[in-house]
Amino acid sequence: MHLALVTCDALAQYQSTGVADEDHQLADYLRARGLDVTFASWSDAAVRWEQFDAAVLKSPWDYFDRPAEFHRWLDELDQRGxxxxxPTSIVRPNADKSYLRAMEQAGVPIVPTVWLPKGSRVDTAALLTALGQPEKLVLKPTVSGGAKDTFALTPDEAAAATAQLQALVDAGDFMAQPFLPQIQTAGEWSLLFFGGQLSHCLRKTPKSGDFRVQHMFGGGIHAETPPAFIQERAADIVQHFAPGCLYARVDGVENGEGGFWLMELELIEPFLYLDSAGPAAYARYANALLELLSRK
Structure with a gap:
């Protein structure tokens, strides 16, 4: 079975010292399980994708810088069979975080959000009012990753940055959310599912003075088990919104009222934290992959 492990040309800029090279460790494990694995960049025009029995998304971490090109690539895969x-049918809508709006409408609690379509007028005072006057306002693009063009601003900072924010919204869709202080104290939960089954969980925390939990910004990774109600909520999300998926990562935060707010359902370019969970996580991933490959 010949597989493409899909990565990107800009991989090096997203890697961090002190963090395991998950892609190569996973490839080595899959090869040990008898699979023929080749790394391939999604944007490499020279790749003959039809030579592979399947292409497995792993680290196409620059797709949000080239969304139109990425969608054309998905179309090309479909055309070539x-x-x-x-699946491409799952990946397409997941590439834009406006999918969270549809999930909220379907009953999934998300972080309170004001959606700013491209060209909207940025009124930071009105946004703060709509979001309950948080201590900071968070703005980020709906097509993004790795905290690109993401801001956490006090009311005064937001007012002073209105022109800059307006220029960004004039160029693309954005979303505004309240800053969640519990991320700096309790952190953010990530629950990893392989083949629809919970594999492992972890809590991510930002470094002191920051709000970004990504490891490339110095965020901490802690292998911990969240409360049962969070596991149940995450499993329900995956069952209803990620059918037929090899992997899904549910990111969210406790809301302080005994509930769980979804922050992201990552189905495209996940860091899977396999090394943090130990050898059994690699086995669970491989078993889910082999099970899916056995289905025609």
Whole structure:
């Protein structure tokens, strides 16, 4: 079975010292399980995707810088009959965080959000009012990753940055949310599912003085088990919104009222934290992959 492990040309800029090279460790493990694994950049025009039995998304971390090109690549895979894991029908809507709006409408609690379509007028005072006057206002693009063009601003900072924010919203869709102080104290939960089954969980925390939990910004990774109600909520989300997926990562935060707010359902370019969970996590991933590959 010949697989493409899909990565990107800009991989080096997202890697961090002190963090395991998950891609190569995973590839080595899959090869030990008898699979023929080749790394391939999604944007490499020279790749003959039809030579693979399946293409498995792993680290296409620059897709949000080239969304139109990425969608054309998905179309090309469909036209060539190339199987993608996760499926293209799932990946397409997941590439824009406006999918959270549809999930909220379907009953999934998300972080309170004001949606700013491209060209909207940025009124920071009105946004703060709509979001309950948080201590800081968070703005980020709906097509983004790795905290790109993401801001956490006090009311005064937001007012002073209105022109800059307006220029960004004039260029693309944005979302505004309240700053959640519990992320700096309790952190953010990530729950990893392989083949629809919970594999492992962790709590991510930002470094002191920051709000970004990504490891490339110095965020901490802690292998911990969240409360049962969070596990149940995450499992329900995956069951209803990630059918037929090899992997899904549910990111969210406790809301302080005994509930769980979804922050992201990551189905495209996940860091899976396999090394943090130990050898059994690699086995669970491989078993889910082999199970899906056995289905025609």
């Amino acid at each position: 190339v199987r993608l894991l996760n």
